[in-house]
Amino acid sequence: GENVEQHPSTLSVQEGDSAVIKCTYSDSASNYFPWYKQELGKRPQLIIDIRSNVGEKKDQRIAVTLNKTAKHFSLHITETQPEDSAVYFCAASMSGSARQLTFGSGTQLTVLP
Amino acid sequence: GAVVSQHPSWVICKSGTSVKIECRSLDFQATTMFWYRQFPKQSLMLMATSNEGSKATYEQGVEKDKFLINHASLTLSTLTVTSAHPEDSSFYICSAAAGNTEAFFGQGTRLTVV
Numbered sequence: 001g002e003n004v005e006q007h008p009s010t011l012s013v014q015e016g017d018s019a020v021i022k023c024t025y026s027d028s029a030s031n032y033f034p035w036y037k038q039e040l041g042k043r044p045q046l047i048i049d050i051r052s053n054v055g056e057k058k059d060q061r062i063a064v065t066l067n068k069t070a071k072h073f074s075l076h077i078t079e080t081q082p083e084d085s086a087v088y089f090c091a092a093s094m095s096g097s098a099r100q101l102t103f104g105s106g107t108q109l110t111v112l113p
Numbered sequence: 114g115a116v117v118s119q120h121p122s123w124v125i126c127k128s129g130t131s132v133k134i135e136c137r138s139l140d141f142q143a144t145t146m147f148w149y150r151q152f153p154k155q156s157l158m159l160m161a162t163s164n165e166g167s168k169a170t171y172e173q174g175v176e177k178d179k180f181l182i183n184h185a186s187l188t189l190s191t192l193t194v195t196s197a198h199p200e201d202s203s204f205y206i207c208s209a210a211a212g213n214t215e216a217f218f219g220q221g222t223r224l225t226v227v
Contacts, residue, residue: 042220089156096213098217099147099215101159106156
């Protein structure tokens with residue numbers, strides 16, 4: 001089955017700096033890669049996603065890049081703010097959507113004011 | 114739209130008892146529901162996939178006789194943790210999808226077995 005690895009497990013940045021989280025996946029059949037933000041005890045919230053026919057996607061301060069050949073994708077957050085502090089999960093699916101997701105291990109992002 | 118609701122949000126039960134968690138799609142018909150489990154400070158792990166009117170498909174390592182899933186209607190799936198033990202304490206989250214479209218997460222249920 002699919003295996004998703006995520007790094008780093010913890011990340012601290014100064015407010016205003018950029019944060020980058022990286023994930024690799026094992027199954028070349030995966031075609032949908034979402035990123036979720038999860039606050040303690042709450043449901044994961046989709047912040048951005050990318051499909052395998054696209055190399056990069058941006059939404060305001062958040063961007064995701066995908067390298068299908070290398071089987072890795074990354075989350076980039078620019079101009080970080082304290083409210084960006086949370087656990088971020090990458091995930092992969094072969095269904096083309098958020099069905100039967102395989103999640104990465106998570107990254108605890110702390111934005112220091 | 115696309116609201117998925119879980120009940121209860123949290124539950125505490127005694128070891129050896131059974132607990133039922135409900136997952137409802139409030140504004141769409143969910144032909145497929147997914148159940149995930151998340152241990153503290155860990156990732157979400159898919160437990161099983163259920164299609165309305167069919168038996169659930171369980172992921173490797175998940176005991177189907179311990180985690181009973183029922184998806185008898187297009188708006189409701191239930192997960193029953195039978196003979197719960199402290200090691201079953203976890204955050205259980207469902208997601209629901211209509212047809213082959215996007216799946217949406219419920220708010221999760223925190224289960225504590227004492």
